[in-house]
Amino acid sequence: MSAVDLLNLVIAALLLAGVYAAMSVGMTIVYGVMKIVNLAHAGFLMLGAYFVYELYARFSIDPLVGVVLAFPVFFFIGLAVHWILIRRIPSSDQPTLTSLLLLFGLWLVLQNLGYLIWGNADRAILTPRTLYVLQIGPISFPAVRLIVFGAAVASIGGLELVLHKTWFGGAVRALMQNSDAGRIVGVNVEKTARIAFGVGIAFAGAAGGLLAMLYSFSPDFGGSFLLRAFVIIVLGGLESFAGVAIGALILALAETFSILVLPASYQPAIAFSLLVLALVVLPEGVAGLWNKRHRLA
Amino acid sequence: MAPILSVDRVTKYFAGLAALKEVSFELRQGGIYGLIGPNGAGKTTLLSIVAGALRPTAGSVIFQDRRLSGAKSFRAVRAGIVRTHQIPRPFRALSVLANISVGSRFGLHAQRSASGTRDERRILEWVGLAHVAYIPAATLSVGDQKRLELARALAARPKLLLCDEVCSGLTESETLSVLRLLREIQQAGTTILYVEHNLKAIMSVCDHVIVMNYGRKLAEGSPEAMQNDPAVIEAYIGRTAGT
Amino acid sequence: MKGRLNKGVSSPSKFAAALAPFLLVAILALLPLLEPGSETIRLLFVTFVWVTVSVAWNLLGGFGGQVSFGFAVFYGLGAYAAALSLNRGISPILSFLLAGSVAVLASLLVGLPTFRLKGPYFAIATIGASEAVRVVMTNVSITGGASGYRIMETGTFHQLQHFYTALALAVIAMAISILVQRSKFGLALIAIREDEEAASDLGVNPFRAKLLAHALAAALTGAAGGVYARYAAFIHPQGVFAFSVGVAILLMPIIGGVGTVWGPVIGAVVYGLVHEELIASFPQLHLLLYGSLLILIIFFEPGGVIGLLEKSFRVFAYTRRLSGSHPQR
Structure with missing residues (x-):
């Protein structure tokens, strides 16, 4: 393999990592604050894809604008879901039977609502940009991937800003570190959880829209991405945003480079292999490794 | 007589913050030992380490001449150390x-x-x-x-029973009956390490008290000696007297 | 442990309760004497298979509180292991044992790395495992990949032989479930479900108990997959490894009542009888119905059908709760 090929693969992996990170931060924030594994995340990814698709197909709204619109729309959907379902889950420091089964049920409902509304045909968002490739010397950048990467990084940057500049961000960070400590310093746990769930779903919807610009999709679209998001947040130590970025990069590299040795059809199995490997080698995730170094220092 | 438990320079860090710094003490078979200190002194952390639920960052816990590795509390139970929880977990x-x-x-x-x-x-x-x-x-x-x-x-059937604030939240008469129980347990031959916020309870039941503050052992001795120790009064009793 | 704890129960009703399972099995075993149609036999056969996997899921999920979304992995691997061995002339019983063993190995692969850790890792890994195994099995050429695999057995097809095999397996699963519920092992599992750390603080080794329950459940589920494969004579990854199979396996015990001996059986019977009707009438909608049902049960009747019955028969409910086999949320 030539150096150019290698560079192209690395760039492809990096661009992929951006979307992967965007689709995983929503899960991290929900887990970090509420200790709930949002299995319905996949359903909201799928709904986000169809949301952007419908806006484009019906009203010719640019997919990028659609993604931006997805944030507020899915934020309110998240608040509604929290009000109807999530707030009834008894709080716990560990994911419970109740929360897992409930969100799994919600995923089933969303997925099959998708089938009901859109059928099982594959859809794709095709814009004039879709096939445009930017060529810089021997290195090629597919325009869509660049745009999606930019949007993903911008949204994560925005979240970082919110987390470090607002009361909500402070509350989220306090709860992610320790829910008891958060409660003691006067964080309104209920309110923070509600907003965190809204933000998590907002990110799921927007990331779904971004993914829809890259891949064709159907109502069971979210499933394989759900697994990827799991792997990423486990690699990232479950509750760390920096970890998510690193986890996304690791998975993207593994998947991108796997095509050198494995048929592409095996790709979904890579995520699982990485998960098992991560659990054996780094049970506390990359973030755990980081903490350990700190402790020794 | 060799100590039943010896805690040697146990240190514990949580995410870079020291919860315990080089804590050492020994317990002899058959006694009731009190472990006191203000909130955040590291009492419960220390208890969890002795109970094998947490692994110390440094230092060792030796129980009946066997070193406990920590991080698996059921192993400690099978060695003879059993704990209770501050907030009951039935x-x-x-x-x-x-x-x-x-x-x-x-x-x-x-x-x-x-x-x-x-x-x-x-x-x-x-x-x-x-x-x-x-x-x-x-x-x-x-x-x-x-x-x-x-x-x-x-x-x-513990040989060493670790009690974490068994009296908090109880009425006066309930407290008395629990303390009576502890003494009966001791008389049946079990060594007790008793963490308590309620000073009166500790002073009335323990033979020997260990005082902690800011993750360190401040002093230890008889309940009377501790009540009169200036450092202890400064760190703990003085403060609670003010509240 | 149940017997001793239920001192308040009058002995005639206890005797009846102890006798009921034997009576039920005897009736089912003698049923073919009435010469029901082959369609009825088939339906019963399928229901026995469902009972086995539902009871198996409940061992880990109901008693131990460990939610797995990946039992289709065991079912499918069992089906394929049995199919491959049957085609190599290995006897059915041995094939089913092999099916169970392969599933046990798979259960260890998921359980060993995840049961040591606190947190949601196990549930997450089970979703991953089912995705990954389906993908791999769709691509493996020795079993025909996505196009499926046919079992060629010599000799004539005796439907009743399959019927009795499935019945025997379901009875074994039930017996294991009853034994577990009454044993020290079951007590450990329930304690882990209620509070894993507190259980460990009293000497329970949570890792070992969960691993064992998972392996036991996998063995039964794998064997059930094998029994089903031999009957169907043709299996394919989108069938035995299907997402909907995994959903069905966890839905049945939840419908019936998790953490009880009879709940999963009731759930499996209800599911076995209703499922095909539902698929026929609402080919698109049945998973939507299942999802909604799951949410409704979790919210309104976490005890499932058994819980509902208990509420209706207060006295019965009282003795039940004492046995401590009812999950609390």
């Missing part, structure tokens, strides 16, 4: 008797026989829960849950 769906069976069937010299043995009933009667033996633990009052916490630990 198995809510199980009956009171079944809760006790968990202790008696998995603790030291675990029994093969079924539940409801004479031993279990004796413990139930001893702590005063015999009348609610078949009631789900979830329905117990706080006081009864505290008793169950203690009963369950006793059923595991």
